[in-house]
Amino acid sequence: GAGVSQSPSNKVTEKGKDVELRCDPISGHTALYWYRQSLGQGLEFLIYFQGNSAPDKSGLPSDRFSAERTGGSVSTLTIQRTQQEDSAVYLCASSPPIGEQYFGPGTRLTVT
Amino acid sequence: AQSVTQLDSQVPVFEEAPVELRCNYSSSVSVYLFWYVQYPNQGLQLLLKYLSGSTLVKGINGFEAEFNKSQTSFHLRKPSVHISDTAEYFCAVSDLGRDDKIIFGKGTRLHILP
Numbered sequence: 001g002a003g004v005s006q007s008p009s010n011k012v013t014e015k016g017k018d019v020e021l022r023c024d025p026i027s028g029h030t031a032l033y034w035y036r037q038s039l040g041q042g043l044e045f046l047i048y049f050q051g052n053s054a055p056d057k058s059g060l061p062s063d064r065f066s067a068e069r070t071g072g073s074v075s076t077l078t079i080q081r082t083q084q085e086d087s088a089v090y091l092c093a094s095s096p097p098i099g100e101q102y103f104g105p106g107t108r109l110t111v112t
Numbered sequence: 113a114q115s116v117t118q119l120d121s122q123v124p125v126f127e128e129a130p131v132e133l134r135c136n137y138s139s140s141v142s143v144y145l146f147w148y149v150q151y152p153n154q155g156l157q158l159l160l161k162y163l164s165g166s167t168l169v170k171g172i173n174g175f176e177a178e179f180n181k182s183q184t185s186f187h188l189r190k191p192s193v194h195i196s197d198t199a200e201y202f203c204a205v206s207d208l209g210r211d212d213k214i215i216f217g218k219g220t221r222l223h224i225l226p
Contacts, residue, residue: 033214042202042217043156043202098144104155
């Protein structure tokens with residue numbers, strides 16, 4: 001079946017502009033995660049959605065970052081007033097109630 | 113809160129030598145445990161997982177890991193590494209007693225020396 005998809009695969013934006021990153025999880029997966037990975041670094045947790053529960057936003061680095069998950073499926077990560085330090089690969093993952101995460105290919109964001 | 117510790121940020125190993133990558137997590141009643149691998153310029157893929165049953169788990173590419181509840185560890189091992197094993201390895205834990213969120217360690221970079 002289809003895996004986790006993310007769009008766009010690459011995004012170049014100017015400093016100060018807003019960007020939206022999209023994640024389509026695997027159908028039926030109740031959990032959805034967003035991570036950030038800077039060059040040569042580990043995974044930085046951003047936000048976690050689990051079913052109808054309130055999302056865990058504890059990893060969002062600033063109030064410029066927000067995310068929503070509509071209808072328990074597609075998720076959008078929004079970064080307002082982008083800064084150069086926001087440049088990274090943004091990864092989305094989904095998981096069923098029991099089991100591992102399945103990762104998308106990521107969106108490479110470059111802020112110039 | 114649950115935490116995952118990968119003590120070694122980098123591990124150099126000669127080709128065909130054995131390797132162990134260490135992972136410890138903070139104590140909890142019930143956990144699921146995972147190892148993921150990220151090859152250079154690629155995405156993350158699951159190497160192996162422990163959900164229940166046998167504490168010795170075998171994964172892809174000859175890797176295995178052992179769940180040790182008393183030591184709260186889930187170390188990854190391979191008896192003989194190859195150049196193709198050069199990658200970043202991430203340990204992850206899901207705490208079933210809390211919100212089931214999967215927490216990742218900071219990763220261990222495995223360097224295979226010729």
